[in-house]
Amino acid sequence: MAEVQPTPAQPPSQPPAPPAAPVMADPTQVRQVKEFKHNRPLFAARVDPSGRFVCTGAQDKLVARWDVDGDKKLELAGHESWVRGMAFQPGGELLLSGDYTGRLAAWRYAAEPPQPPVYTIEAHKGWVRAVAFSPDGATVATCGNDKLVRLWSAADGKPLRELAGHESHVYNVAFHPSGGHLASCDLKGVVKHWDLATGMAVRQLDASVLWKYDPTFKADIGGARGMAFSPDGAWLATSGITEVSNAFAGIGFAVVVLFDWASGERKQVLRPKENFQGVAWAVAFHPAGFIMAVGGGGGGGALWFFKPDQPNPFFEFKLPNNARDLALHPDGLRLAIAHFDNTLRLYDMSPKPAA
Amino acid sequence: MPFPKTTETLMSDRNYACQSPEHRISRRSLLAGLLGGSLGTGLVDAGLGHIAGLSHLIRPAVAGELAARQKRVLVFFMAGGLSQLESWDPKPGTDTGGPFRAIPTSVPGVHISELLPYTAQQMHRLSLVRSVNTKEDDHGKGAIFIETGRRDMPGQRFPTLGSAVSRLLAPAGAALPGYVHIQPGGAGVNKADAAFLGPKFASISIDNGKPPADLLRPDGLSPAADLTRNELRRKANQRFTARRRTADTEAYGYSYDQALQLMERADVFDVTKEPAAEQERYGSHDFGRHCLLARRLLEQGMTCVKVSHSNYDTHFENFDFHIEQLGEFDRPFATLIDDLAQRGMLETTLVLVISEFGRTPNINPGLGRDHWGSAWSVAMAGCGIQKGAVIGKTNDNGTAVAEREVDGRHLFHTYLAALGLDPKENYPNLNRPIPIGDPAGEKINELLA
Numbered sequence: 001m002a003e004v005q006p007t008p009a010q011p012p013s014q015p016p017a018p019p020a021a022p023v024m025a026d027p028t029q030v031r032q033v034k035e036f037k038h039n040r041p042l043f044a045a046r047v048d049p050s051g052r053f054v055c056t057g058a059q060d061k062l063v064a065r066w067d068v069d070g071d072k073k074l075e076l077a078g079h080e081s082w083v084r085g086m087a088f089q090p091g092g093e094l095l096l097s098g099d100y101t102g103r104l105a106a107w108r109y110a111a112e113p114p115q116p117p118v119y120t121i122e123a124h125k126g127w128v129r130a131v132a133f134s135p136d137g138a139t140v141a142t143c144g145n146d147k148l149v150r151l152w153s154a155a156d157g158k159p160l161r162e163l164a165g166h167e168s169h170v171y172n173v174a175f176h177p178s179g180g181h182l183a184s185c186d187l188k189g190v191v192k193h194w195d196l197a198t199g200m201a202v203r204q205l206d207a208s209v210l211w212k213y214d215p216t217f218k219a220d221i222g223g224a225r226g227m228a229f230s231p232d233g234a235w236l237a238t239s240g241i242t243e244v245s246n247a248f249a250g251i252g253f254a255v256v257v258l259f260d261w262a263s264g265e266r267k268q269v270l271r272p273k274e275n276f277q278g279v280a281w282a283v284a285f286h287p288a289g290f291i292m293a294v295g296g297g298g299g300g301g302a303l304w305f306f307k308p309d310q311p312n313p314f315f316e317f318k319l320p321n322n323a324r325d326l327a328l329h330p331d332g333l334r335l336a337i338a339h340f341d342n343t344l345r346l347y348d349m350s351p352k353p354a355a
Numbered sequence: 356m357p358f359p360k361t362t363e364t365l366m367s368d369r370n371y372a373c374q375s376p377e378h379r380i381s382r383r384s385l386l387a388g389l390l391g392g393s394l395g396t397g398l399v400d401a402g403l404g405h406i407a408g409l410s411h412l413i414r415p416a417v418a419g420e421l422a423a424r425q426k427r428v429l430v431f432f433m434a435g436g437l438s439q440l441e442s443w444d445p446k447p448g449t450d451t452g453g454p455f456r457a458i459p460t461s462v463p464g465v466h467i468s469e470l471l472p473y474t475a476q477q478m479h480r481l482s483l484v485r486s487v488n489t490k491e492d493d494h495g496k497g498a499i500f501i502e503t504g505r506r507d508m509p510g511q512r513f514p515t516l517g518s519a520v521s522r523l524l525a526p527a528g529a530a531l532p533g534y535v536h537i538q539p540g541g542a543g544v545n546k547a548d549a550a551f552l553g554p555k556f557a558s559i560s561i562d563n564g565k566p567p568a569d570l571l572r573p574d575g576l577s578p579a580a581d582l583t584r585n586e587l588r589r590k591a592n593q594r595f596t597a598r599r600r601t602a603d604t605e606a607y608g609y610s611y612d613q614a615l616q617l618m619e620r621a622d623v624f625d626v627t628k629e630p631a632a633e634q635e636r637y638g639s640h641d642f643g644r645h646c647l648l649a650r651r652l653l654e655q656g657m658t659c660v661k662v663s664h665s666n667y668d669t670h671f672e673n674f675d676f677h678i679e680q681l682g683e684f685d686r687p688f689a690t691l692i693d694d695l696a697q698r699g700m701l702e703t704t705l706v707l708v709i710s711e712f713g714r715t716p717n718i719n720p721g722l723g724r725d726h727w728g729s730a731w732s733v734a735m736a737g738c739g740i741q742k743g744a745v746i747g748k749t750n751d752n753g754t755a756v757a758e759r760e761v762d763g764r765h766l767f768h769t770y771l772a773a774l775g776l777d778p779k780e781n782y783p784n785l786n787r788p789i790p791i792g793d794p795a796g797e798k799i800n801e802l803l804a
Binding site for chain 1: 454678
């Protein structure tokens with residue numbers, strides 16, 4: 001059972017209010033507008049609901065908080081290993097982050113100076129690969145290498161439910177925008193749809209295009225490296241690597257698999273026009289209806305923009321380095337991308353002013 | 356985390372291993388046994404060659420005692436190149452250390468990767484060499500260096516350790532082959548392993564732990580007809596080899612004779628003969644079965660068993676793959692070490708965990724580690740090896756050897772010395788003098804018991 005540590009006394013901290021409604025984004029105008037330097041390769045990035053901060057995980061034990069519109073950097077110390085799973089509390093003040101050791105930490109991320117975690121939980125035996133918040137901000141879902149999905153009370157970290165049934169490492173988890181349902185995807189591309197009222201898996205979706213057992217190397221490769229619902233809940237996207245010909249060299253192609261959530265049917269397998277050797281590490285939906293994904297591989301990094309009804313991107317943007325994670329700013333215009341070269345970069349999709 | 360001193364030793368008593376008094380055959384018991392029984396040339400290997408002529412007079416009980424003294428070798432070959440940072444030499448918290456923690460072991464002060472929790476509990480029976488620099492990043496050349504103790508040289512091959520000990524330690528006339536290689540896929544005789552020693556000492560590959568093909572006599576062939584057929588073959592073979600004897604013809608005849616003996620002991624290869632609880636302890640996956648088969652073969656007197664575990668060539672997703680591969684390796688390996696110890700076999704069995712090389716401290720963009728022969732680790736246990744020792748060290752982030760650098764030559768000399776063999780001696784009965792170990796090598800004295 002997870003261990004809940006006492007909540008230390010905390011100064012009040014409230015995140016700023018969300019920004020105004022977004023203006024129309026134009027992906028074809030995307031350009032880098034800012035970069036922040038860390039000292040280790042970055043592994044994760046999320047933008048807080050106010051749009052003021054980006055938090056990153058890296059190949060170290062820190063969560064770093066960056067001011068989007070400034071140069072300030074704070075470091076949140078409390079993890080024992082690399083952080084990949086991160087989620088901000090909708091309408092709240094918490095950031096939840098999970099590390100390779102199985103630890104989940106809750107932070108009042110806006111507090112200054114930085115505070116120790118509000119609570120930490122030994123949430124999984126093995127890596128916490130992903131963290132997600134319910135739309136109402138009350139529940140946290142985590143998944144990990146113990147093949148489990150677990151639900152926690154965001155307020156105090158108390159365990160709520162354990163969702164068992166995956167037969168391999170669980171790579172990702174996402175709440176449906178309706179709040180009553182959850183999707184999780186494992187190493188072998190098995191997507192489970194969980195009814196949170198009953199805790200039962202009600203159906204299974206097939207994303208096995210993201211997985212391969214390599215008989216030469218005697219190992220599995222795959223998993224949903226990225227996973228997201230569209231804001232209206234109509235689509236579920238998972239991303240990763242497909243058509244692997246050599247698992248240990250990572251010879252395969254970046255891919256996004258798109259499901260119609262209502263029917264559970266796989267509607268599209270989204271691929272760059274020219275095969276991109278590598279992994280699509282993250283995928284996100286834009287409120288305007290297009291899909292964004294980033295990847296990294298032998299040829300560097302790339303950012304792709306897809307429409308749900310077209311298998312190839314309507315626009316591709318070469319990134320300066322391998323990309324590990326992607327987060328959309330609440331303004332709908334800016335993207336935060338975590339790169340391997342120790343750099344967090346901000347990109348802007350706003351229309352360029354007329355010359 | 357504090358790292359252990361260059362050499363850490365759990366046990367101060369160095370008299371525990373093959374040379375321990377309680378495992379020597381006493382003169383009194385030997386003389387008492389000279390009244391019956393039989394024993395083959397194992398006496399010579401046991402250092403009792405001066406009375407080998409009396410071997411037919413030794414009682415079975417003493418023969419059993421001598422058989423128990425037979426030295427054996429168990430090699431775990433971590434194919435592809437095991438990461439030292441995810442196994443024997445973790446560097447948590449450094450830029451090269453990766454995401455895993457180091458855990459304490461049964462030897463105070465010695466930590467290994469958290470991916471090896473069961474192995475950590477056997478650390479008092481293992482020793483580590485953390486300062487291997489083979490300067491070799493090629494799979495084939497790396498394997499040759501670490502298994503033969505000599506660098507790959509065009510046109511020259513030397514025997515692997517398994518073939519060498521098959522030649523130097525295996526009792527003559529043994530029913531089982533001297534050197535068996537259990538691997539995930541592929542069967543056959545690997546002549547290159549034996550080099551100039553001849554195919555008789557080559558390894559025989561066991562495909563995924565399955566018994567050798569066609570081991571059992573076909574139903575349509577009666578034992579009497581089989582015997583007649585083999586007598587005819589033997590006579591024809593003797594006539595042919597009387598004039599054209601070569602290592603290959605000798606191996607040809609030997610392989611038939613050995614096959615006949617193997618047919619009588621076919622169940623040696625059948626791990627399902629082990630109690631269900633034993634199979635459960637080792638796990639139902641292939642590597643678990645392979646380890647149990649290795650134990651079974653060693654118990655039956657096989658001189659060298661090599662178990663290959665695939666695969667560690669993790670240029671991509673090094674950490675995910677080491678979770679998967681070491682998650683499979685850890686428990687059966689630790690179980691086998693414990694079983695050998697509990698059965699009194701570890702003191703006569705040299706155990707090695709080796710690879711072609713280690714993996715780069717640098718973590719590439721695909722979260723992989725690449726080939727790295729410059730600063731890596733091997734593990735050893737058993738016959739002639741210190742318990743709980745750590746030899747050598749790397750620098751703080753594992754990018755270079757900091758103390759007591761060794762390479763494949765030194766390791767090979769150490770393997771042989773641990774088995775009571777002199778690596779500076781020549782192989783016997785060759786038409787030219789060839790030293791067993793590379794003359795430029797030296798054994799690692801502080802690793803020896």
